[in-house]
Amino acid sequence: MQRRYSVDLAKLLEVPHRRFNPLTREWVLVSPHRNQRPWQGQTEPAEREAAPQFDPACYLCPGNVRAGGVPNPPYLDTYVFDNDFAALQPDLPSIEINEGGTNLLSAASESGICRVVCFSPRHDLTLAAMDVASISKVVDVWVEQYAQLGALVSVNYVQIFENRGAMMGCSNSHPHGQIWANQTVPNIPRTEEESFLVYSQQHHSCLLCDYLGLERSAADRMVFENDSFLVVVPFWATWPFETLVLSKRHAVDIAALDDHERNSLADILQRLTARYDSLFQTSFPYSMGFHQRPTDGQEHKEWHFHAHFFPPLLRSANTRKFMVGYELLASPQRDITPEEAAHRLRSRP
Ligand SMILES: [Zn+2]
Ligand SMILES: [Zn+2]
Ligand SMILES: [Zn+2]
Numbered sequence: 001m002q003r004r005y006s007v008d009l010a011k012l013l014e015v016p017h018r019r020f021n022p023l024t025r026e027w028v029l030v031s032p033h034r035n036q037r038p039w040q041g042q043t044e045p046a047e048r049e050a051a052p053q054f055d056p057a058c059y060l061c062p063g064n065v066r067a068g069g070v071p072n073p074p075y076l077d078t079y080v081f082d083n084d085f086a087a088l089q090p091d092l093p094s095i096e097i098n099e100g101g102t103n104l105l106s107a108a109s110e111s112g113i114c115r116v117v118c119f120s121p122r123h124d125l126t127l128a129a130m131d132v133a134s135i136s137k138v139v140d141v142w143v144e145q146y147a148q149l150g151a152l153v154s155v156n157y158v159q160i161f162e163n164r165g166a167m168m169g170c171s172n173s174h175p176h177g178q179i180w181a182n183q184t185v186p187n188i189p190r191t192e193e194e195s196f197l198v199y200s201q202q203h204h205s206c207l208l209c210d211y212l213g214l215e216r217s218a219a220d221r222m223v224f225e226n227d228s229f230l231v232v233v234p235f236w237a238t239w240p241f242e243t244l245v246l247s248k249r250h251a252v253d254i255a256a257l258d259d260h261e262r263n264s265l266a267d268i269l270q271r272l273t274a275r276y277d278s279l280f281q282t283s284f285p286y287s288m289g290f291h292q293r294p295t296d297g298q299e300h301k302e303w304h305f306h307a308h309f310f311p312p313l314l315r316s317a318n319t320r321k322f323m324v325g326y327e328l329l330a331s332p333q334r335d336i337t338p339e340e341a342a343h344r345l346r347s348r349p
Contacts, residue, residue: 005220005339013337021236022199022207023192028238029326029333035340051124051173060174062121072118077134078141079118088112088182090154111154112182117141119175126164126175126283128273135266139254142179142290143262147255149181150295157185157294160254165285167312167320185294192291196302208304212246221342224271228257228264231272233342238332240314240321241279241341243272245307252303253292272309278348282317286310 005013018027059066062074067084092111099105119138120130127135146158162177163170185193199207215222215232223231223243234244245268251257257265276284288309293300312320314336326333 006218009220009339013339018331019236019338021234021238022211023195023236024188025191025195027331028236029331030337031333031335032337032340034335053122053124055123055174058123058172058174060116060118060172060176061123075118075121077120077137079121080115080141080145083114083116083178086114088114088180110183112180113149113152113155115145115149115179115181117145117177117179119177123174126273126277127162127269128277128283130175130270132263132266132270135270136263138177139262139266143255143257145179146253146292146295149179152181154183155181156296157182157189158292159186159189159289161287161289163287165283167285168287170285181295185296189291189294193294193300193303196304200302206250206302206304208246208306209250212248220339223275223342223345226264226267226271228261229268231268233338233345235338237338237341238334239310239312240334240336241276241309241311241345242338243309243345245269245272245309247305251305252300253305254290256305269307275345275348276309276311279345280313280317282313284311284313286312 013032016029016031016033018029020027054061056064058064060072062072062079065071066081070081070084072079072081088111090111090113092109095109097105097107117138119125119127120134127138142160146160149155149158158179158181160177160179165173196207199205199210203210212230215235216230221232221235223233225231225248228248230246230248231243232246233242237243245265247257247261249261251261254265273284273286276286286309288307290305290307291303292305293303314321321334323332
């Protein structure tokens, strides 16, 4: 695809500038000129270790015994269980402190449920290597878990996510994700909810429906699409190859997707992860997850279902971006522009 930017964007792409993230209402610093500096780092492709289809030492493989002595069943497609080392616990007594009412020492007990979702019994697969029919079964499990956990009075938000690769702190390469369901809406979805609400009050439309329209007409940051979903490197991306997977229809949550849209979601996840893998010829590490309406019993028409992919790789399988120094103290910053990142992802199979 030929790259043709608007005049003003073309000018901005020559100079340091900041971009606004309308979901978090924060700014990211973009420094395109720094791409010209010489790069001294390693660029050789990472060695790809061939994983076995079954690993007797893996606590997620079928039939193996997990910590605590519980054996996994001989499952054939997906398998869900409560995390043996859960960060949250259900049915806690309500404890709250706020010394002197100043919020200087404020805390409250937080109950919740953490589950693990095995995507496949095959230890050696990834979403990129699975077929769409198998990923569709994973989508069905996400829908079922979102509905089941969300129906609990004590659960007001369900966060579905996947950590992939040792670089993202995932020690087990068996294809799996996690679901954390808790009592309060966590920081980032709460901030996004406020952004959706403020935007709809100001513009009488949906923030992400409008954004989707802009990206489709500009095509600068589009990566690819199918019937029901579209992938862009968002205008405000922080991570080098960050992407946003947008439902084309205004759906408030994963349970609102019809059968065709669920298959489309499986298809877009398979193709996006395969594209990531081919970018640096490696099993691409990332954190991904869905954002959707809280399960507090309200309608939340303002929410637009979407997924974020945050991969850390920058120039090669071995070169990652660190969020350090300026990022920790001031603002996120990136060198490669979102437009260039989208172009590179588009040019992959
Ligand atoms: Zn395994
Ligand atoms: Zn929308
Ligand atoms: Zn989001």
